[in-house]
Amino acid sequence: MIEGIFFDISGVLLDGAELLPNADKAINYIEEKNLPYRLITNTSQQPRSKIVKQLQDAGINILEEHVYTAPLAAKDYVLSHNLRPYCLIHRGLKSEFSDVVQNDPNAVIIGDAADDFNYANLNHAFRLCLEGAPLIAIGHNKYFKKSGDFFMDAGPFVEAIEYACDIEAVITGKPSVDFFSQVLASIQIKAEQVALIGDDIYGDIQGAINAGLESRLVRTGKYRDGDENKTKPKAIVVNDVLAAVEDLL
Amino acid sequence: MIEGIFFDISGVLLDGAELLPNADKAINYIEEKNLPYRLITNTSQQPRSKIVKQLQDAGINILEEHVYTAPLAAKDYVLSHNLRPYCLIHRGLKSEFSDVVQNDPNAVIIGDAADDFNYANLNHAFRLCLEGAPLIAIGHNKYFKKSGDFFMDAGPFVEAIEYACDIEAVITGKPSVDFFSQVLASIQIKAEQVALIGDDIYGDIQGAINAGLESRLVRTGKYRDGDENKTKPKAIVVNDVLAAVEDLL
Numbered sequence: 001m002i003e004g005i006f007f008d009i010s011g012v013l014l015d016g017a018e019l020l021p022n023a024d025k026a027i028n029y030i031e032e033k034n035l036p037y038r039l040i041t042n043t044s045q046q047p048r049s050k051i052v053k054q055l056q057d058a059g060i061n062i063l064e065e066h067v068y069t070a071p072l073a074a075k076d077y078v079l080s081h082n083l084r085p086y087c088l089i090h091r092g093l094k095s096e097f098s099d100v101v102q103n104d105p106n107a108v109i110i111g112d113a114a115d116d117f118n119y120a121n122l123n124h125a126f127r128l129c130l131e132g133a134p135l136i137a138i139g140h141n142k143y144f145k146k147s148g149d150f151f152m153d154a155g156p157f158v159e160a161i162e163y164a165c166d167i168e169a170v171i172t173g174k175p176s177v178d179f180f181s182q183v184l185a186s187i188q189i190k191a192e193q194v195a196l197i198g199d200d201i202y203g204d205i206q207g208a209i210n211a212g213l214e215s216r217l218v219r220t221g222k223y224r225d226g227d228e229n230k231t232k233p234k235a236i237v238v239n240d241v242l243a244a245v246e247d248l249l
Numbered sequence: 250m251i252e253g254i255f256f257d258i259s260g261v262l263l264d265g266a267e268l269l270p271n272a273d274k275a276i277n278y279i280e281e282k283n284l285p286y287r288l289i290t291n292t293s294q295q296p297r298s299k300i301v302k303q304l305q306d307a308g309i310n311i312l313e314e315h316v317y318t319a320p321l322a323a324k325d326y327v328l329s330h331n332l333r334p335y336c337l338i339h340r341g342l343k344s345e346f347s348d349v350v351q352n353d354p355n356a357v358i359i360g361d362a363a364d365d366f367n368y369a370n371l372n373h374a375f376r377l378c379l380e381g382a383p384l385i386a387i388g389h390n391k392y393f394k395k396s397g398d399f400f401m402d403a404g405p406f407v408e409a410i411e412y413a414c415d416i417e418a419v420i421t422g423k424p425s426v427d428f429f430s431q432v433l434a435s436i437q438i439k440a441e442q443v444a445l446i447g448d449d450i451y452g453d454i455q456g457a458i459n460a461g462l463e464s465r466l467v468r469t470g471k472y473r474d475g476d477e478n479k480t481k482p483k484a485i486v487v488n489d490v491l492a493a494v495e496d497l498l
């Protein structure tokens with residue numbers, strides 16, 4: 001019996017800034033059923049306030065409290081550990097960290113930095129970690145799809161620095177079980193009564209499986225034929241987010 | 250009984266273009282003993298011809314046949330497999346591949362591309378591999394030291410693309426056992442009678458151990474305190490390349 005739903009955003013509700021077909025209907029449907037839900041995302045190109053505005057502009061009327069982001073989890077981590085991070089993150093996200101001390105860094109936060117993933121910046125992060133700075137990763141996704149093209153996400157760059165320095169990153173956001181636990185706590189429903197709907201077989205579906213959630217893989221976003229066979233048990237795949245909601249309830 | 254010696258170049262014989270202390274004496278010593286030797290390197294910033302000239306300019310008088318490079322092993326691989334590589338390699342190395350067909354690529358060669366490791370180039374390599382192109386790596390080193398600074402080597406970027414695409418790269422150069430076998434064949438001496446002298450605990454020493462060679466770790470180059478404890482069995486560490494040669498013979 002599903003009593004709460006987590007939605008991934010990019011590739012499930014939105015394609016870039018555009019609404020994906022039936023995404024508004026899916027949210028309306030569970031709003032009408034009065035079911036608790038959260039939109040959880042590793043998207044690290046903009047602060048939560050902008051994500052909420054983008055969803056509202058696209059026709060999905062949600063509040064800030066409905067949205068959990070991996071960057072906010074990373075921010076919580078450095079604040080609670082008194083760390084001064086070098087932030088190798090997307091320019092659009094910098095404002096989310098404007099109130100965090102960043103001079104004389106003793107930690108590295110790495111997110112989807114896009115064009116700022118260059119050799120100079122990566123070496124800077126690598127040298128800090130080689131000297132012992134902890135590496136905090138905003139998500140561990142392999143890649144994402146945007147306007148028809150595939151792009152490397154933060155995950156591969158996290159792997160690169162982990163390998164270079166023989167360290168293990170603290171992963172915030174999906175697929176971290178800690179992150180799922182945090183979001184579950186906010187709606188006070190047990191894992192097995194919550195389902196996640198996502199387009200990323202690793203970050204979303206494998207993450208949900210590891211955290212004990214139900215899940216549905218959608219054929220939108222970054223989905224590629226055969227992705228459903230990459231998890232154990234195999235993912236249940238449906239056409240889009242509305243089909244997922246209908247299948248679950 | 251050691252009957253042949255392999256030398257790493259960068260950090261063992263040279264620091265950048267400069268001769269490291271006693272490096273010329275070490276080579277002269279084994280030349281006088283008439284012992285077969287090879288200089289083997291993953292350095293992928295220049296063609297073999299320039300490496301040889303650089304060594305000669307620094308005062309080490311060797312011939313092209315003494316030098317085995319990872320880029321040449323990668324080139325052999327794509328030629329023997331009829332592949333057309335996209336070469337994400339250092340600008341200084343491009344001339345080594347000038348006679349290899351590279352249009353409409355169906356493979357990726359990745360080396361220490363330095364500043365050409367940018368998001369656009371990495372995404373290009375990633376997309377080819379996502380579509381099934383094999384990834385051929387020039388070495389798998391974690392990092393190198395140059396003029397007092399540490400720099401990420403090709404290895405971390407190989408890891409990044411392997412993780413992004415769920416593939417495994419073909420590694421040419423150290424620490425590939427195939428590469429060591431190839432160099433051993435050229436001097437016709439058994440692995441257990443050959444020793445490798447290197448400054449990289451992974452690429453050199455662990456590689457030598459895996460291939461059945463003796464080895465000595467030098468405290469020059471990228472050596473960092475405690476590196477010798479990172480292999481099983483522990484590496485034997487000496488001050489420099491001359492001490493290594495004297496210790497071995």
